[in-house]
Amino acid sequence: MNKDSKEFLFKYLNNASPTGFEAEGQKLWLDYIRPYIDDYISDTYGSLVGVINPEAKYKVVIEAHADEISWFVNYITDQGYIYVIRNGGSDHQIAPSKKVNLHTKKGIVKGVFGWPAIHVRKEKEDAPTLKNIFVDVGASSKEEVENMGIHPGTVITFDDELMELNEKYLVGRALDNRIGGFMIAQVARKIKENKIDLPFGLYVVNAVQEEIGLRGAEMIAHKIKPDVAIVTDVTHDTNSPMYDKITSGDISCGKGPTVCYGPAVQNNLLDMIIGVAEKKEIPFQRRASSRSTGTDTDAFAYSNEGVASALISIPLKYMHTTVEMCAYDDLEQTIDLIYETVVQLPSGHDFRYIK
Structure with a gap:
């Protein structure tokens, strides 16, 4: 190539x-x-x-x-946490701890899919689902999130880039x-x-x-x-x-x-x-x-x-x-x-x- x-x-x-x-x-x-x-x-x-x-x-x-595939912002809590729905076949199980980009009219806002520590989770009740995964953009209120240009319908993608692996594979x-x-x-x-x-x-x-x-x-x-x-x-x-x-x-x-x-x-x-x-x-x-x-x-x-x-x-x-x-x-x-x-x-x- x-x-x-x-x-x-x-x-x-x-x-x-x-x-x-x-x-x-x-x-x-x-x-x-x-x-x-x-x-x-x-x-x-x-x-x-x-x-x-x-x-x-x-x-x-x-x-x-x-x-x-990607995510949509669906609901913003009063504390500034963001709940999502799928845009395509996105996998909720891989979301926790991933970095994300929220694509707003003001530009990209960085965020993460937050997740509680292993020693405070219940094995079955706290498995990742669409009902409990959430995005944290470092805000402490719904108003602060909205002031970033984020609203229901804002699209979210994972923040990962292409790399080579062992000179034989492409990964991303x-x-x-x-x-x-x-x-x-x-x-x-x-x-x-x-x-x-x-x-x-x-x-x-x-x-x-x-x-x-x-x-x-x-x-x-x-x-x-x-x-x-x-x-x-x-x-x-x-x-x-x-x-x-x-x-x-x-x-x-x-x-x-x-x-x-x-x-x-x-x-x-x-x-x-x-x-x-x-x-x-x-x-x-x-x-x-x-x-x-x-x-x-x-x-x-x-x-x-x-x-x-x-x-x-x-x-x-x-x-x-x-x-x-x-x-x-x-x-x-x-x-x-x-x-x-x-x-x-x-x-x-x-x-x-x-x-």
């Missing part, structure tokens, strides 16, 4: 992008991708699309989502799925730098609001009306402790991107991706989804009159924590698989099963 790509990776992932408040991160992403695209689309809720060959009739999407909050936004931007960059003349329109989509139900992808899919969609997201490394491979499959960081089987995945497109991986000797893993994939793949597949869609995931440890972890090798190989699939795709390709 070259120096400026790595600088963008760290800058982009360290920037907060909570669901519904993705705009600043989206601006960073657009600034990076702008030299590699011909035009861009921005919709009402903040999804961004970098477009190559905007005049082409056949439209191919590569997509990731831009948002991260919000790799789900900000790492996907980085990967699709790198695909656009490779197309430009390798002077590839695509025979179709490529729509590089960084969608908002995935963490609360694929909402951004639903909106942008109807706007673009693509013919093909290749979605990238994260998937669980099931070889880390406490996973059940019988129910969750057998996936490991460091063994390559993961392709998904499931009703929303168009099998002819999936076979094409696997064929590319085998031809280009890109290692890959397989997993199955019994119904929905739980990713933006579902939103694209079932949009309009049906869009040939597939999912290429990067394995991830410790999802929805502040120490999400992925392997550098998987990062590069996922970029390569998406890129190699895109550049070999013929314009107008008909993926229907029955013709």
Whole structure:
């Protein structure tokens, strides 16, 4: 990975992008991708699309989502303690003792999820729940909290930054799925730098609001009306402790991107991706989804009159924590698989099963 790509990776992932408040991160992403695209689309809720060959009739999407899980201020006590609700799938059990940023109109206010000492807690009654975790911003009254610009609806993110681990892994909050936004931007960059003349329109989509139900992808899919969609997201490394491979499959960081089987995945497109991986000797893993994939793949597949869609995931440890972890090798190989699939795709390709 070259120096400026790595600088963008760290800058982009360290920037907060909570669901519904993705705009600043989206601006960073657009600034990076702008030299590699011909035009861009921005919709009402903040999804961004970098477009190559905007005049082409056949439209191919590569997509990731831009948002991260977070919290909302829900209630402020008279003593100045703040109780929260989830914005996405935030885990209440990891909150105690975490440092946080409260994003106000006046700027970021620092705080912590406070927690009583181990020797004064009752083992069962005092386990973390949404009813008892709280944020302390160093205030002694509700009025003092409000004077900081904090109110119900103020969004809160964990204060953790990206780091390298053993020169093999990236670790941080919000790799789900900000790492996907980085990967699709790198695909656009490779197309430009390798002077590839695509025979179709490529729509590089960084969608908002995935963490609360694929909402951004639903909106942008109807706007673009693509013919093909290749979605990238994260998937669980099931070889880390406490996973059940019988129910969750057998996936490991460091063994390559993961392709998904499931009703929303168009099998002819999936076979094409696997064929590319085998031809280009890109290692890959397989997993199955019994119904929905739980990713933006579902939103694209079932949009309009049906869009040939597939999912290429990067394995991830410790999802929805502040120490999400992925392997550098998987990062590069996922970029390569998406890129190699895109550049070999013929314009107008008909993926229907029955013709």
